[in-house]
Amino acid sequence: MVSSKKLKAKYVDGFLIVVPKKNIPAYKKISQFATKIWMKYGALDYYECMSDDVNIKFGLPFPKLANAKKNETVVFSYITYKSKSQRDSINKKVMNDPKMAEMSNIKMPFDVNKMSYGGFKVFVSE
Numbered sequence: 001m002v003s004s005k006k007l008k009a010k011y012v013d014g015f016l017i018v019v020p021k022k023n024i025p026a027y028k029k030i031s032q033f034a035t036k037i038w039m040k041y042g043a044l045d046y047y048e049c050m051s052d053d054v055n056i057k058f059g060l061p062f063p064k065l066a067n068a069k070k071n072e073t074v075v076f077s078y079i080t081y082k083s084k085s086q087r088d089s090i091n092k093k094v095m096n097d098p099k100m101a102e103m104s105n106i107k108m109p110f111d112v113n114k115m116s117y118g119g120f121k122v123f124v125s126e
Contacts, residue, residue, distance in 0.1 A: 011083050012122060014120055016075075016117075017074070018066045024050070026109035027110060028048070030106065031048040033103065034046070037100065040097075042081075042089075045078075046078075047079075050073055050074075051074040087119065
């Protein structure tokens with residue numbers, strides 16, 4: 001096993017997704033499916049995190065930022081990579097994986113128009 005210090009992430013894909021609370025089980029199922037595919041092709045980590053302590057007194061709370069309704073929750077997800085070029089290579093393999101065709105037939109349990117996504121360079125890490 002290789003030390004995680006040697007595989008420290010230098011690039012992260014981040015997602016902010018608004019999911020109706022009633023659809024969390026379906027979202028979790030899709031997430032577990034996606035995790036296996038990204039990890040198969042070399043992602044370092046894959047996280048799906050459901051909002052919990054977001055009633056903050058400063059800044060802009062995630063639910064407000066994402067315009068979530070009372071019957072919705074915010075999911076913060078991220079996938080880590082060794083580099084941006086590795087991310088690009090992995091994402092290309094993921095999109096060409098035959099199992100992804102199965103996923104394209106599944107109705108997403110959230111409104112994709114309320115999803116935010118971006119790639120981020122890591123500039124501080126411990």
